[in-house]
Amino acid sequence: MSGGLSPRVLVVDDLEPARRLLVDAIKAVLAKRGQDASGIEEASSFTEAMVLLDRKFDFAFVDLHLPDGRGWDIIRSLKSSYDILVAAVTVMDDSQSVEATLAAGADGYLIKDAEPELLHFRIERLMAGEPSLSPAIARMMLARFRPHQNEEEDPLTDREREVLSLVGRGLRAKEVAEQLQISSHTVRDHLKSIYRKLDVSSRAEVAIEAQKRNLT
């Protein structure tokens, strides 16, 4: 990927101006590297991008917000089929899609409203093989690593949190009971409180809540 004089680059974005911005920035980076810009391909929709996937690209910049599909599905396809560096590009930092995008294997995550020279810098870094994340995204990632004890305080007592954790791992009442050295009745009582306080009514929901609280 690094040797070629004319790297093949895929740019996917439904909005023409955004594509221009990206392509220009990429061209600038390539020029700086003394490389040819003839290998740049553009796609303006999900389907358009999908038909290009069999072509082998060295780099790809994929907008997440396409009218006819999800950007991260493109990213997943790209990353799973051959060796390529992919950056997600988007305007908004909806934390929902960040997860999905990073899970799809993106090597970078750029926010379009950055100043041009920062965009240039990030593209440069990405093409140098380094992960390239916009500050907002990096912040979001960092937050994921912190013990998710966010959210004011939850109304749960320590014991309930303990039970929540174990049940959230998939244990059943009896197992939790012997783990905590208490009666299974008690476990179920705590569970009742948890159900009431968190407004849920099944083990599955409890597992979800446990995840949400990072009580793995």
Next chain:
Amino acid sequence: MSGGLSPRVLVVDDLEPARRLLVDAIKAVLAKRGQDASGIEEASSFTEAMVLLDRKFDFAFVDLHLPDGRGWDIIRSLKSSYDILVAAVTVMDDSQSVEATLAAGADGYLIKDAEPELLHFRIERLMAGEPSLSPAIARMMLARFRPHQNEEEDPLTDREREVLSLVGRGLRAKEVAEQLQISSHTVRDHLKSIYRKLDVSSRAEVAIEAQKRNLT
């Protein structure tokens, strides 16, 4: 933190040369910002750092590898008591400590062997309030987000994945049944297959698996 003409900066590292390197880089950044460098404090050990904690700093650069303690404990203390930007500094990128450090609330993670101008850049970014991560660390973080992409493909059929998704959201058999317009018997049959294939035996575990597969 941003307004002061003489930001208070804490530098913790047991090795003198490393401290020099950091302090010099910090001074350079401060000079560039037209700020005074008189607020820089140095500590050469864990204990030395701990006694300085009550002083209020704006920024801190903490080496993780101290002879008498763990850098991330310092970071945790700093972050938990007041508003401050903290970067971890280290030579090696032992993935063990990365977890702990990020969990402690570090805003940046610098690797010392970077070229001076990159170090300068990273410090600058951090002081501007942006998270600042060395590429190796960013890579490591990105890897954490990828679905522990083990396993070939999962053995589930489309229908089973559909059921998995709904059950993973906390629905019960009957609800899934009407959602999919099939009999609740069938739902439970699919569930049986899922249990067998994923080697689980409860709703809670199914919910966990669903999460793991991004079938939110």
Next chain:
DNA sequence: CCGACCATCCCGCAAATGGGGGATGAACCG
């Protein structure tokens, strides 16, 4: 001391679940 939480234990019961079985049609593949 009293009320409030909390953790602990228990009972009972209807409903849901988990695990075993069997059966049918449709689709697909060699």
Next chain:
DNA sequence: CGGTTCATCCCCCATTTGCGGGATGGTCGG
């Protein structure tokens, strides 16, 4: 064509769960 997998339906039955009670002792703040 015969075999396999899939999706669909069904039955049975022991166990678990969800939900309604009631009860005791401990701790802590007012």
